[in-house]
Amino acid sequence: MLAAYAARQDSSDPINALEVGDIEPGATPADWIDVDLQAAALNHHDVFSLRGVGLPQERLPMILGCDGAGTTKDGTRVVIHSVIPSEGWAGDETLDPKRSLLSELYPGTLAERVRIPAANAVPVPDGMPIEHAACISTSWLTAYRMLFVQAGVRPGDTVLVQGAGGGVASAAVQLGSAAGLRMWVTSRDEKRGERAVQLGAEAAFGSGERLPRKADAVLETVGKATWSHSVKSLKPGGTLVIAGTTSGPQPDNAELTRIFFQQMRVQGSTMGTRAELTQLLSFMTSRGIEPAIDSVRPLDQARDAFAEMIGGTAFGKLVLTV
CATH class of the missing domain: 3.40.50.720 (NAD(P)-binding Rossmann-like Domain)
Structure with a gap:
């Protein structure tokens, strides 16, 4: 499938470590669910990954991306909660010392499809554009x-x-x-x-x-x-x-x-919980808040979006559509 992924590490020129093309995603637990992505957004975490920060060589290639929104098998529109707690963890998942984010241990959201725990699929509020929903979870x-x-x-x-x-x-x-x-x-x-x-x-x-x-x-x-x-x-x-x-x-x-x-x-402070993500979506809907978006591009133009983020010229979110 088409994805933007870290093919190598480059601490001085991170975009040199980026590839955009077809890739077979890495393995995920059998009980996770598929989400067909419609939009995703970039974060500095993605640039750090290209530099090799928090993403060791042995996990490459790795599909990047923590933010995303799409549809489940039954057609439900969902926001991806990207904090993945360890097996058996209960309570605030951001306090789990073995937690990870999508694109660290498991493939991320800058792709046509992502697999996530069912609990990490949060319904998109009625009326929220998918490009807006894709900006929210990080x-x-x-x-x-x-x-x-x-x-x-x-x-x-x-x-x-x-x-x-x-x-x-x-x-x-x-x-x-x-x-x-x-x-x-x-x-x-x-x-x-x-x-x-x-x-x-x-x-x-x-x-x-x-x-x-x-x-x-x-x-x-x-x-x-x-x-x-x-x-x-x-x-x-x-x-x-x-x-x-x-x-x-x-x-x-x-x-x-x-x-x-x-x-x-x-x-x-690190990220947030699934419950807080639900509260955030409700707050944004009730107050009519629309996230500031710098640009919206198709996924195959991910290199341009990364160049803008690395150059520090973006104001607001950089969104990629699938």
């Missing part, structure tokens, strides 16, 4: 959990989101503003900041710019480049939620003195 679910599970904020609170335009950042802006939060963003690009304001952000600031006042919470997915600014922008007793390190995991200054002296909370 960056949007990550943003939802960061805001409404980990950050501890309430309507009227101010939340700073580092790095306007990324999938998680744009999702957080849309979700937070719809929930009555005052969303601020930072960006190196003034136009990307303006677009974030159009999505619902109250204000956009330059990277590292001093803010008018301290934020109640900060959402951090950039890492090294913005960490110090995130800590300095947080009010005493506030919460910094981190779910990614796209600029690197080792900041020049960890700001440990400021963190303990001002009694800040640093909270890690």
